[in-house]
Amino acid sequence: MTPKPVTSLGYALLGLIRQQPRTGYALRKVFETTPMGSYSSSPGSIYPALAGLERLGLIEARDDGDDRKARGKGLFHLTPAGSAAFGAWLAGPVDGKDLTTAMLRFSFLRAGSDRALIDAFLDSFEAAATQQAGGLRQFLAGEIGRAMPLQSRLAVEYGCRQFEAGAQWAVWAKTVLRGD
Amino acid sequence: MTPKPVTSLGYALLGLIRQQPRTGYALRKVFETTPMGSYSSSPGSIYPALAGLERLGLIEARDDGDDRKARGKGLFHLTPAGSAAFGAWLAGPVDGKDLTTAMLRFSFLRAGSDRALIDAFLDSFEAAATQQAGGLRQFLAGEIGRAMPLQSRLAVEYGCRQFEAGAQWAVWAKTVLRGD
DNA sequence: CCAACCATGTAAGCTGTTACATGATTGA
């Protein structure tokens, strides 16, 4: 029952594999050709990560398919355990300190089947972002904040605005998903 | 002439020490009590980092002061080499892929003496953020982007908005600094 | 036939995290 031996790169891989079974190389390509690249750079990290997930029994490689497209080890599939672990991760709470990871999760929710999770996510994302922004504004108004050099205060203001933009995004995303 | 053996935590430490000489403990406190905490968590990283900076000759501990406030090793000061290295870092270009580090740098510029650097920074920060946002919008409009699941597209939109908020912050910061 | 791309990895090194360990001093 050890809860989290899986890193965010691991979850990214699980999510992509859940979307459709892929080879290690195809996974690398996704990171190279999409903004998801910010979650990893190439080979040296993803192959070891895949090996780790396989060792944990969350994915397995199958020489899947009648045609010989599978040159290497074949396509990775989620095992039932992998599916369960990924599902649990998807349903977890939004951590205010790590909105980037939260967004990764969001990108793997499916408009069709996960509607309830999506609504819950957006609500708690908005709340978390608003709260973080509030914390920073409070800091700025407090003793330490007022004593900081101007540049530092401006930098903190940047953080506030980032969080506020995040909260606004959540509101916007809700309207988009409603009028779909 | 090995260019960059200093990490962003290292630069954060150099910057804080430049603001005023401090003990290792005082530096830890800054990370614990300000939003700068996002650049590190405690002891296990900052003491080794300080040791590294000392080994590189960028800082040195002095039993500075007539009164015995210095219980431990004393206060860390920048050496001339440290001052030069930090100054060079401050004057470097804004890397679009790492706006967080850029913001750390910004927070250490001084409204009094670094006016030229500040103006240059804000201009190039705005440009970088705008460009990153544009890249993401272009991606969304392209083949791969249009083929992605809705959730993923919304997540990318989040990224756009973050960058756009960054660009807007830069514009705002310029007006603040002008009317000072 | 040669370049590009498919496909998979290994190895060294650095950084950071967590958790533990220690001891002096100050204030209630």
Added chain:
DNA sequence: TCAATCATGTAACAGCTTACATGGTTGG
């Protein structure tokens, strides 16, 4: 005197980055 805070570290471990190494296949 007892807890909190000042003050400094170490050790084990995990993860990522960079760079290198290896081969098969396909298209011009």
